Amino acid sequence: MLRGALAALLSIEPDIEVLGSFSDGEQALQAVGKHRPEVLITDIEMPKMSGLELTARVKELYPGTHVLILTTFARPGYLRRALEAGACAYLLKDRPSEELADAVRSASRGARIVDPQLASQIWSTEKDPLTDRERLILRRAGDGETTAELAHSLRLTEGTVRNYLSEAISKLHASSRHEAARIARDKGWL
């Protein structure tokens, strides 16, 4: 519904033309190839292809298209990865809808726009305290792999696996592996 509403609002602006609106990353990528828009607006968490992957693919195949990320998630990790992938703007969904049209205009000129609150966080970004082993195990544990599966596939004792997780939990000030995985993902460390 948001997508439809924004498309309707933007197409009212005299200097903006809406070329299409799609519900997943693959369709969007295809449409970008076909219409070569000046600006692509995309969310991050989407079916089929994430907005981050979509951004990378678009910048690789059609570098003329500027990508504007519009998402709910105020995560420094997402922001950093979005910029690395070549996005030129990062807007949050809790901002008033009037900002969008201006953001689109700025994006079409290639200007960088980043939510100021978030922009400050990205530089104050503490660096990943996790060790390689810890990061690997935390990621896979966060994906639902069980202690036993991890131990077996890495040829470790279950105790060892639990120990890495314990270390990660402590370093991230979490209280369970799941919370630790969530925190690490938020910061873009996984």
Add this chain to the structure above:
Amino acid sequence: MLRGALAALLSIEPDIEVLGSFSDGEQALQAVGKHRPEVLITDIEMPKMSGLELTARVKELYPGTHVLILTTFARPGYLRRALEAGACAYLLKDRPSEELADAVRSASRGARIVDPQLASQIWSTEKDPLTDRERLILRRAGDGETTAELAHSLRLTEGTVRNYLSEAISKLHASSRHEAARIARDKGWL
């Protein structure tokens, strides 16, 4: 942003006037008292006062105002409770935004509109298999109360508490107390 965008779209319709737009239930309730709109559009999960409570208060204080629920959650439990609270329409956010204006018009005439997919589910609603004790304990466990806290405050053994949770888990085909609580909430049993 969605709220702003929808307000903008609705105010374009010649026969619809937007009287206000608020970010939490309390403000909305106050504004309804002041403007006495024909229709109130509200989400369910909101800060300060949930949309369900807001609906009940509005129907009690200003029964002339028709309430239209607009939410992400396709939960039969929410739908049932919304209708019980006096809502006259229940719309999902994943529908195209064009439907909203028509829904508002229907609502202003007092017509019942319910997402058809959801409407069918509400009658096929299996009834709550939980016993009083199980329901109470599952609710509080779902709110984060620990086994020990529950046992102490109910003057039960920890084993007993765990046993009720085990029963609930099995009846709801869940695999942990948290999942069980989530399922029960979805169905409106808590």
Add this chain to the structure above:
DNA sequence: ATATCACCATGACACCTGTCATGCATTTTA
């Protein structure tokens, strides 16, 4: 060279969780 440090790995321990078998009331059914 050796002392220190970071990383990897292990097992013992305590705690928490869910399951099960059991017992006892109270209500419903035959």
Add this chain to the structure above:
DNA sequence: TAAAATGCATGACAGGTGTCATGGTGATAT
């Protein structure tokens, strides 16, 4: 009335989870 079913309560048990103390390796600094 007797039998069965339902709900409440308990403790024993197995398995999972996080913490800790410990030891080994290799790289770096003194």
